[in-house]
Amino acid sequence: MPAKLSVNLNAVAMLRNRRDLPWPSVEALGRIALAAGASGLTVHPRPDQRHIRFSDLPVIRNLIDDEFPGAEFNIEGYPTEEFLELCAGAAPEQVTLVPDDPAQATSDHGWDFRKHQAFLTDVVARLKTMGCRVSLFADGDGDAEAVKLAKATGADRIELYTGPYGGCYDAPERAAPILEALGKTADAALAIGLAVNAGHDLTVANLPALVKRIPDLAEVSIGHGLTADALEYGMAETVRRFCRACGQAG
Ligand SMILES: CC(=O)[C@@H](O)[C@H](O)COP(=O)(O)O
């Protein structure tokens, strides 16, 4: 089965937050994404709410429940008590636990499963009591032992951190060994019954090789590159609309 696409709305929320105005609307862009064929929506609320605001979560929950039953809500983040309360309130189908510090600009590494085994085991159990599928952000370095420890937490999936792979956009020759390490990590996970997601800096250009190397990839979550493409490919029509609003003919 092809990998499912979950559209990450953090970048849309970040643009909205530049002004005290309700656009671009996280709800409206989420609706367009689901209507266009995305399987779900992803958000990564951070404690300072610099992208997604906590108040966005019930809006997205209602959008899915009211208009797109069967689509999935994926909430990502570091499992503080506040984060776990947000998950309890929004009832996401999937929670992806990410070891990011509030000061980090964006997520840039997976969990150290040796160091955080007990903590993750406890949090995974709490989230499963809420009825959520749980995925753990993981480095794609081919470490099969780390993958076994991820499975031992009780998690259902790992999400491969694909930032280093995405970073090869201008030097494709560097991508091959990184892709192979991601593939080996996925092979190790799938062999022990852990499903595999992937995300971070994925694009239309780098996705085909990833899904070819990991044909059983369950889901990709994509925000930054997808939002950039939406701007680029939507710009011409938008300028035409504004020209008409100026009273220009055509
Ligand atoms: C876990 C991950 O890679 C994404 O959630 C990423 O952190 C998106 O969030 P930002 O776009 O806000 O960095």
Ligand SMILES: NCC(=O)COP(=O)(O)O
């Ligand atoms: N889990 C990764 C994600 O949701 C989106 O990451 P990015 O495409 O914004 O880099």
